[in-house]
Every structure is written in C-alpha cells, then in structure tokens.
Amino acid sequence: MMGTALLTAAMALPAVDFALAESAPEKTKVSFKYLNYSESQYTPGIHSSTSGGSDDNETHHHAVIVDLVSGASTTTTSGSGTGAVSSDRIKVNAYTVSALVPIEGKWSVGLNYTYDSVSGASPQYHTSALTTMRDQRNAGDISVTRYFSRSSLTFGGSYSTESDYLSRGASLMGSFSSEDRNTTWSFGASLSDDSITPQLAGIGNKSKSIVAGLVGVTKVLTKNDIAQFNIGYSHGTGYYSDPYKANDNRPDRRNSATALARWNHHFEDSDGTARLGYRFYSDTFGIKAHTLDAEYIQPVGSGFDLAPLLRLYTQNEAEFYIATNSPAETSPTPVPAGQAYSSEDQRLSAFGALTVGLKITKKVSEDLLFDVKYESYHQRSDWALSGKKDTGLAQFNVQSIQVGMTCLF
Amino acid sequence: MKRTTIRLLFGAPVFLLTAASIFGCSAATTVQPWEKQNLARPEMTFDYDPLDTRYTEHIYSSKEAASGGAGVGGGGCGCN
Amino acid sequence: MEVYRFGFRAMGGIGEVVIACPVRTKAKDAATLAIEEVGRIERSYSRYRSGSIVSRINLAAGGEWVECDDETLSLFGYADSLYESSGGLFDITSGILRQAWDFSEPAVPDRARLDELIGKIGWDRVGRRGKEVRLPEIGMELDFGGFAKEYAADRAAALLHAHEVGNGYVNLSGDIRVIGPKPDGSPWVIGIRDPRDRDKAIASIPLTSGALATSGDYERFFELDGRRYCHILNPRTGMPVDYWQTVSVISPLAVLAGSCSTIAMLMEGDGLQYLNDSGMPFLAKDSTGHLHRKD
Known part of the structure; x- marks a missing residue:
C-alpha cells in the first residue's frame, strides 16, 4: 500500500513521530485502594426424612460444632426440617498506595506498598474446627522500566512480611513491538525465595523457592479488537504444606503451567468495551483448573462507567486430597496407610466457583478518578465440572468491596 | 522445563490451541496508527486498573489452587 | 488548565500554537520554542535565503x-x-x-x-x-516548499510534546498537527473551508491526535477564459492541475497528510484511487463541486 510506504518514510524524519513512539508515562500517577474482604461458610441444613418440625438432634449436633469454634461468630438457624450453619471465616482490611513516576521520558519507577490486617477463623481440616487467627502483612515492591523506541524492559523487586512468613522476589520483564506496533511479544522471568517460621512447637523453619517464566504475544486484530495469548511455567521446591492444618503433608515440589487467552472488544455503537479471558491451569499436584472471566464496561455519561463482571472457575482435587468422612465430621479423616502425601485443605478439593460483581468508575477530570467495586464469590463442591466432589464440605462465600482513587500530576 | 510445560498443558481445551494458532499465522488486516483511538482507551488495555488486579489475583490465589497466567513478579505470602 | 493561543507569521502564511497549560508563563515559554523551531526550518529550507x-x-x-x-x-x-x-x-x-x-x-x-x-x-x-x-x-x-510547512508543524508539535505539553495543536496555514485533545479529553474541531466560498465550511473534523492537511487550487491562481490556473503544477506538462478543488487528508503526521493530499491533486483523475488505496481518511471536492470522502 502506497500510504504505508510513505508513512514509514515519514516516520524516519527526525523527531516527528512522538505520538506513535512507545512512550514512557508522561505524568506521575498516584493511586490508593482500600479492600474490605469477608469470608463465610455455610452448611445447608440436613433434611430430615419427615417434612415439617425441627429435628432437635440435628440442631444439637451442629451446636457441637459450634462449640468447637473459638472466637468466630456462628449462627445456627433452625428452620423447618433444617439446621443450617453459617460461620464467618477470615476478614481482611487491606490498604495499598501506589505511585508511578516518569523520569526524563525514558524511564519510569513504580512503587507499591500494601498493609493488610487479617483476622477471623480458619478451618483446621476441610471446613471444620474453625480456629481463630490474626496477622498483619506488610508488602512492598519496586519496579524500574526503561522505554526504548519499540521495546521496554522492567526490573522488579518485592518484599513481604507476616508474623510467620517472609517472601522476597525479583523479576525481569521485557516487551518488543513490531514496526507497525500491531504485535507485541513479551517475556518475563521471576525468582522468589520464601522463609516460613511456623509458630508451632516442633516445626522448625522452612523455606520455599519458585522460579517462573512467561512468554506472550499481544495482537491488534482490528481497530476494535485486541487479543493476548500467554504461556507460563513455574517450578517450585520447598515447604508447600500448611503447618496449621491437620494431616497436611504435601510434596516438596510443585510445578505448574498456565495458558491464558484474553480478548478485548470495543463496541462503537454503545461505546462499551467487553473484556473476556480464559485461563487453563495444570500442576504436578494433579490439579487442572479452568477460569472464564467476562467484564463489560459501559460509559453512562457524566464521567461514570458501569462494569458488571462474571467469573466462572472449576478445578479437580489434588491427587493426595483426602475427603470428608461424614457430612458433619468432628475429626479429620484418617490418612490411609501407605499414602505418602495428604491434605484436607478445602482449596485442594474439587469445586466450582462463581463471582458476580459490579464496578463503578467516576472520572472527575482527566487527572482524577474514583472507583468502587463490589464482588460476591461463591465456591461449592457441587459445581465442580471434573474430579471427585466432596459433598461433605461447607459452601464457601466471600463478599468484598474495593474503594479506589487515582490522581495524575 | 519446556517438556514439562507441554506435558502439563496437555489436555488444554482445543479452542486455546486454536487461539494460539491464530496468533501464529494471523491474516488480520493491518490496523493503521490513526485507527487506534479505540484501542488507546484504558479499558482496552490488558493492565487496566493494576491495583484491582493485584487484590483480585491475591484473593483468588489464596482461595483456589490455580494462580498466575497474566504476568510474573509480585510477592508471595503465607496465605496459600 | 487554561488554553492559550499564540499567533505568528511564518512559511508565507499565518501560524498558531494552541496549547493547554496550568500557567501562562510556561505556555508562553513552550510556544516560543515551537515558533522558533518553525522559524529555523523556514530559514534552513528556504530557497530565498542565502546561506541556507x-x-x-x-x-x-x-x-x-x-x-x-x-x-x-x-x-x-x-x-x-x-x-x-x-x-x-x-x-x-x-x-x-x-x-x-x-x-x-x-x-x-x-x-x-x-x-x-x-x-x-x-x-x-x-x-x-x-x-x-x-x-x-x-x-x-x-525546493522543499512541498512539505517543509507540514514538517515544521510536526517538529513544533513534537517539541511541545517533549516539553510536557499534552493538549493542543500547531496550525501552519491550515496544516494542523494535534499534540493531544482538549484538557477535558474532547477533540479539537477543525473546519475545512469551501475552496469557492472561503466563509463557508464544507466539513468540520474532530481530532484528538494526528494531523490534517489540505491542498487546493485556491492558494495562488488566476482565471483566464473560464479556466482556473492554480499553483500546483504537473512536472511533466508544466501545466497546473485542474481535477480537484481541494483535498484534505487525516493522518498521524502532518507531513504525511500534506504529501498525500498534494499527490492526490497531482494525480488528478487517478487521485481518488490513490486516496482510497492510502487507507487514510480524506475529504475531497472535485472540479464539478462533487464531494468524495472516507471516514
């Protein structure tokens, strides 16, 4: 095409093409975000064989479990034929401040600091024996990016501490664009080194290290479509067990691979944007997981954007997951003789999950943005698309609210 | 490492592989620089609201077995 | 942010730098640099200046x-x-x-x-x-007159951008390079004059980035025996072109927009095909007064 040849020639003229260059950010960006997160679990009542009339025994049976809960608020509802139990689990309040500072048009420095306080109760096995816990996490990271005419390179370092956990990480990321800037190749590599000091007698200090790599390509498909495809691999060795859970003895090696496809489409008629993503995950614990993400962002005037979102997730259980032995268990399931590894962690069971949410963004000016997001997450073993459903697990739910602000200077 | 990746990704749905092959040999028409005003919108980029992504990924990685996929880096924690 | 306009004479016509800045003095300093850059290009590439x-x-x-x-x-x-x-x-x-x-x-x-x-x-x-x-x-x-003006608009805009001006445009006698949208994010609306009635606009074009340049038969011309003779001359025949009254092109760079509109004028009847093939948005009015456009 003649226009393209001329464009290439015109862009070779000295310093006329600023708008097309892979430019560093122009303004300093400072963001703040608050997260309020609260978990709960819910066991639907066990239906009595006769309809109508509450079953004292069953209610009492649940009350036994309630007695095991220390510190967490639990409500027992006695309806007709049911004795449903709902318990609060972890609550998190997190605060993050973030700054992105451009330097001389060719560099940028990113800084993030997060403080979160965690409190509530966590099960010792499956969804039972909720035990109170309280912790604080301080995490910071820094990244330095150098921008070139069609590429960029980012170095990052991160640090995170909790009372019993310390994590240090380093990463390198790069991107390269084609001459027409319609294709961008990216790569990333990271290293992390974690120290674990369980606050339990008899368990010494542990460590874990993870090496991860990622390659990806982002392509402009049309003037309203952009898509990305990433393949990632992670190799971890060290202490993967959860020292606070019963019968938790996991392999000291975990490798995982991910494939991620994302697609954003802009609708010219409505001025809205759809963001779709699918991720496949597979690891050496024997878990395969599928995640589907969809979000639609619609400007509604006066600087407001409304964005409903939906997320669907499913995973099968880890090879060494040990299921509940009864719907209302009072002790962990014994590990079968001869089984080397075991875990009764709900997170390693087979389940499906659904998230629905709504985000509202208000652009006050070009330099000031506010956002609020509400999400409701529901995890149930019944919803697993593959694997062996452990029907003895309670349903797990999360409500979260984010409030954020971004300023540009 | 590469072989393990391939083995672990064995069983990934066919449409993902189809997506990958679209990237390999895309016949998409070239989008010109002056046609990119919609693509330049923040919500059309893949790092729209990084703090939101940070919280969300952190929550999911602590409550589900799967994690990662979009990038590298970020700190680990004792929550999983 | 306030929007400031600085007018000047350069390249045989009227120029303006329109930029948004928090403070007037900063806007003035940036505009002065941009106007000096236009002057430098005019001095360097003028046929008339000895020593250039x-x-x-x-x-x-x-x-x-x-x-x-x-x-x-x-x-x-x-x-x-x-x-x-x-x-x-x-x-x-x-x-x-x-x-x-x-x-x-x-x-x-x-x-x-x-x-x-x-x-x-x-x-x-x-x-x-x-x-x-x-x-x-x-x-x-x-003679660099065929694209020096557009090149100067691009260079001045790039210089303003390098001096942290994010909103504004440079206009050299109708050849415009936009640095960025108005401070509120809305586009600058640029009118294209009717070549036969300079008080009337044949179109108004919103631009948030990129450039718009126009070539036409109205800048320097005379009429003789009912025919218009304009300053755009075919190098093979030595005669003025007469197929188009005006051609405006939108492109990322002013120099490219200007070149495409001039080439379309020079190609006369084949110019429409050339514009369509270029893939860039354009608005053209042929000698019969018929409008052709692609958005």
Missing part, C-alpha cells in the same frame, strides 16, 4: 558536490519516497516551473519556455554520494 543549505545546493548546480547535515539527508530520504509513490509527480526539483508561472497576472506561459524548464526537472537525476548531493545541471533547483 538549499540555496547553497542550488548555487552549486552543475558544479561542486555539497555536503549535507543529517536532517537534510533524511528529508532527501523522504523526497525519494514521495517521488516513488507518486510515480515521479511529486518532484522536489519541479519548483523552477514557477519561473514561468507568475500568478500575479493572468497569462499562460508559452510552450517553449515550459519545455525548457521541464528539461531541468528530475529528482532521479540528482547526484547522491554518502552525505553529499549535486544537482547535475546549471539552473536546476531544489
């Missing part, structure tokens, strides 16, 4: 090789592309035809005079070796 690189090359025609700076060499590189993509119609050695065409009085030059000048046109015959250039024949002339 162009006048030195033209004076040495038929004689010595002249060494050029990098900027001039890159302009030659662009001239190569213009020559190739226009099939030789956009030729930076065709300016000498103006020796025969004087638009201050309605007279068509005689054929022999035009043929003599056409013999001295030919960018493909200009000698190039390393950083040096040589016009092979006495009387030959280089």
Whole structure:
C-alpha cells in the first residue's frame, strides 16, 4: 500500500513521530485502594426424612460444632426440617498506595506498598474446627522500566512480611513491538525465595523457592479488537504444606503451567468495551483448573462507567486430597496407610466457583478518578465440572468491596 | 522445563490451541496508527486498573489452587 | 488548565500554537520554542535565503558536490519516497516551473519556455554520494516548499510534546498537527473551508491526535477564459492541475497528510484511487463541486 510506504518514510524524519513512539508515562500517577474482604461458610441444613418440625438432634449436633469454634461468630438457624450453619471465616482490611513516576521520558519507577490486617477463623481440616487467627502483612515492591523506541524492559523487586512468613522476589520483564506496533511479544522471568517460621512447637523453619517464566504475544486484530495469548511455567521446591492444618503433608515440589487467552472488544455503537479471558491451569499436584472471566464496561455519561463482571472457575482435587468422612465430621479423616502425601485443605478439593460483581468508575477530570467495586464469590463442591466432589464440605462465600482513587500530576 | 510445560498443558481445551494458532499465522488486516483511538482507551488495555488486579489475583490465589497466567513478579505470602 | 493561543507569521502564511497549560508563563515559554523551531526550518529550507543549505545546493548546480547535515539527508530520504509513490509527480526539483508561472497576472506561459524548464526537472537525476548531493545541471533547483510547512508543524508539535505539553495543536496555514485533545479529553474541531466560498465550511473534523492537511487550487491562481490556473503544477506538462478543488487528508503526521493530499491533486483523475488505496481518511471536492470522502 502506497500510504504505508510513505508513512514509514515519514516516520524516519527526525523527531516527528512522538505520538506513535512507545512512550514512557508522561505524568506521575498516584493511586490508593482500600479492600474490605469477608469470608463465610455455610452448611445447608440436613433434611430430615419427615417434612415439617425441627429435628432437635440435628440442631444439637451442629451446636457441637459450634462449640468447637473459638472466637468466630456462628449462627445456627433452625428452620423447618433444617439446621443450617453459617460461620464467618477470615476478614481482611487491606490498604495499598501506589505511585508511578516518569523520569526524563525514558524511564519510569513504580512503587507499591500494601498493609493488610487479617483476622477471623480458619478451618483446621476441610471446613471444620474453625480456629481463630490474626496477622498483619506488610508488602512492598519496586519496579524500574526503561522505554526504548519499540521495546521496554522492567526490573522488579518485592518484599513481604507476616508474623510467620517472609517472601522476597525479583523479576525481569521485557516487551518488543513490531514496526507497525500491531504485535507485541513479551517475556518475563521471576525468582522468589520464601522463609516460613511456623509458630508451632516442633516445626522448625522452612523455606520455599519458585522460579517462573512467561512468554506472550499481544495482537491488534482490528481497530476494535485486541487479543493476548500467554504461556507460563513455574517450578517450585520447598515447604508447600500448611503447618496449621491437620494431616497436611504435601510434596516438596510443585510445578505448574498456565495458558491464558484474553480478548478485548470495543463496541462503537454503545461505546462499551467487553473484556473476556480464559485461563487453563495444570500442576504436578494433579490439579487442572479452568477460569472464564467476562467484564463489560459501559460509559453512562457524566464521567461514570458501569462494569458488571462474571467469573466462572472449576478445578479437580489434588491427587493426595483426602475427603470428608461424614457430612458433619468432628475429626479429620484418617490418612490411609501407605499414602505418602495428604491434605484436607478445602482449596485442594474439587469445586466450582462463581463471582458476580459490579464496578463503578467516576472520572472527575482527566487527572482524577474514583472507583468502587463490589464482588460476591461463591465456591461449592457441587459445581465442580471434573474430579471427585466432596459433598461433605461447607459452601464457601466471600463478599468484598474495593474503594479506589487515582490522581495524575 | 519446556517438556514439562507441554506435558502439563496437555489436555488444554482445543479452542486455546486454536487461539494460539491464530496468533501464529494471523491474516488480520493491518490496523493503521490513526485507527487506534479505540484501542488507546484504558479499558482496552490488558493492565487496566493494576491495583484491582493485584487484590483480585491475591484473593483468588489464596482461595483456589490455580494462580498466575497474566504476568510474573509480585510477592508471595503465607496465605496459600 | 487554561488554553492559550499564540499567533505568528511564518512559511508565507499565518501560524498558531494552541496549547493547554496550568500557567501562562510556561505556555508562553513552550510556544516560543515551537515558533522558533518553525522559524529555523523556514530559514534552513528556504530557497530565498542565502546561506541556507538549499540555496547553497542550488548555487552549486552543475558544479561542486555539497555536503549535507543529517536532517537534510533524511528529508532527501523522504523526497525519494514521495517521488516513488507518486510515480515521479511529486518532484522536489519541479519548483523552477514557477519561473514561468507568475500568478500575479493572468497569462499562460508559452510552450517553449515550459519545455525548457521541464528539461531541468528530475529528482532521479540528482547526484547522491554518502552525505553529499549535486544537482547535475546549471539552473536546476531544489525546493522543499512541498512539505517543509507540514514538517515544521510536526517538529513544533513534537517539541511541545517533549516539553510536557499534552493538549493542543500547531496550525501552519491550515496544516494542523494535534499534540493531544482538549484538557477535558474532547477533540479539537477543525473546519475545512469551501475552496469557492472561503466563509463557508464544507466539513468540520474532530481530532484528538494526528494531523490534517489540505491542498487546493485556491492558494495562488488566476482565471483566464473560464479556466482556473492554480499553483500546483504537473512536472511533466508544466501545466497546473485542474481535477480537484481541494483535498484534505487525516493522518498521524502532518507531513504525511500534506504529501498525500498534494499527490492526490497531482494525480488528478487517478487521485481518488490513490486516496482510497492510502487507507487514510480524506475529504475531497472535485472540479464539478462533487464531494468524495472516507471516514
């Protein structure tokens, strides 16, 4: 095409093409975000064989479990034929401040600091024996990016501490664009080194290290479509067990691979944007997981954007997951003789999950943005698309609210 | 490492592989620089609201077995 | 943020720098730099200024090789592309035809005079070796007038951008390079005048980035026996083009928009196909008054 040849020639003229260059950010960006997160679990009542009339025994049976809960608020509802139990689990309040500072048009420095306080109760096995816990996490990271005419390179370092956990990480990321800037190749590599000091007698200090790599390509498909495809691999060795859970003895090696496809489409008629993503995950614990993400962002005037979102997730259980032995268990399931590894962690069971949410963004000016997001997450073993459903697990739910602000200077 | 990746990704749905092959040999028409005003919108980029992504990924990685996929880096924690 | 406008005269016309800045003094400093850059390009690439690189090359025609700076060499590189993509119609050695065409009085030059000048046109015959250039024949002339104005608009805009101006535009006699949208994010709306009724607009074009340039038969012309003779001259016939009244092109760079509109004017009847093939948005009005556009 003649226009393209001329464009290439015109862009070779000295310093006329600023708008097309892979430019560093122009303004300093400072963001703040608050997260309020609260978990709960819910066991639907066990239906009595006769309809109508509450079953004292069953209610009492649940009350036994309630007695095991220390510190967490639990409500027992006695309806007709049911004795449903709902318990609060972890609550998190997190605060993050973030700054992105451009330097001389060719560099940028990113800084993030997060403080979160965690409190509530966590099960010792499956969804039972909720035990109170309280912790604080301080995490910071820094990244330095150098921008070139069609590429960029980012170095990052991160640090995170909790009372019993310390994590240090380093990463390198790069991107390269084609001459027409319609294709961008990216790569990333990271290293992390974690120290674990369980606050339990008899368990010494542990460590874990993870090496991860990622390659990806982002392509402009049309003037309203952009898509990305990433393949990632992670190799971890060290202490993967959860020292606070019963019968938790996991392999000291975990490798995982991910494939991620994302697609954003802009609708010219409505001025809205759809963001779709699918991720496949597979690891050496024997878990395969599928995640589907969809979000639609619609400007509604006066600087407001409304964005409903939906997320669907499913995973099968880890090879060494040990299921509940009864719907209302009072002790962990014994590990079968001869089984080397075991875990009764709900997170390693087979389940499906659904998230629905709504985000509202208000652009006050070009330099000031506010956002609020509400999400409701529901995890149930019944919803697993593959694997062996452990029907003895309670349903797990999360409500979260984010409030954020971004300023540009 | 590469072989393990391939083995672990064995069983990934066919449409993902189809997506990958679209990237390999895309016949998409070239989008010109002056046609990119919609693509330049923040919500059309893949790092729209990084703090939101940070919280969300952190929550999911602590409550589900799967994690990662979009990038590298970020700190680990004792929550999983 | 306030929007400030700075007007000036340059490149044989009226220029303006319109920029949004938090403080007026900062806007003024940035605009001064941009206006100086336009002046520098005008001085460097004017045929009329003795000592300019162009006048030195033209004076040495038929004689010595002249060494050029990098900027001039890159302009030659662009001239190569213009020559190739226009099939030789956009030729930076065709300016000498103006020796025969004087638009201050309605007279068509005689054929022999035009043929003599056409013999001295030919960018493909200009000698190039390393950083040096040589016009092979006495009387030959280089003229960057075909794209210096647009190049200056691009350079001035790039300079403003480098000085942290994110919103505004540079307008040199209707050739516009946008730096960024208005402070509230909305586009600058640019009117395109009717070539036959300069008080009327035939279109208004919103731009948040990129450039808009227009070529037309209305800048310098005379009318004789019902025919309009304009300043855009075909280097093969020596005669003015007469297919289009005006051609406006939108592109990421002013220099590209200006070149495409000029090439379309020069291609006359084939110009529409050229514009369609270029893939860029355009608005053109042919001599019958019919509008052609692509958004």
